[in-house]
Amino acid sequence: MAIFNNKYLKPFKNIYLLVLIVFVIWMLFFDAHSWLFHYELNSDIEDLEYQKEHYKNEMARDNKAIKELSTEEGIERNARETYYMKKPDEDIYIIEYEDSIQKQEENE
Known part of the structure; x- marks a missing residue:
């Protein structure tokens, strides 16, 4: 009966403490x-x-x-x-730089 007299197991003899520990574990991990x-x-x-x-x-x-x-x-x-x-009376010039043409070719 040396197991029951162990100082580490003494707090677990209290039924209320056991129920509290089980309740806390249940609420932390298993409950909805x-x-x-x-x-x-x-x-x-x-x-x-x-x-x-x-x-x-x-x-x-x-x-x-x-x-x-x-x-x-x-x-x-x-x-x-x-x-x-x-507009009908205007001209549009699109200026492309070499780096923009290279990027366009890479994307294709």
């Missing part, structure tokens, strides 16, 4: 509302908040583009820069 489950949920919340900020920034950028394209000057500027459109 466990600490691990909440940790995963918190990481998901952080990811979703990051996506929310990203989409808010995208919406602001798109609203700015829509506002610019809602005027005649904005439409004309966009057509000239993007599609190289011109």
Whole structure:
């Protein structure tokens, strides 16, 4: 009976302490509302908040583009820069540098 008189096992003779330890382990790892489950949920919340900020920034950028394209000057500027459109009485010269041509060839 020397095992029961061990000073390290003496606290575990108390049934309330045993129940408390089992309860804490159960709540931390095995329960539906466990600490691990909440940790995963918190990481998901952080990811979703990051996506929310990203989409808010995208919406602001798109609203700015829509506002610019809602005027005649904005439409004309966009057509000239993007599609190289011109008025009937003007000429357009596109200047390409050697490094931009090399980058274009590399992308193809």
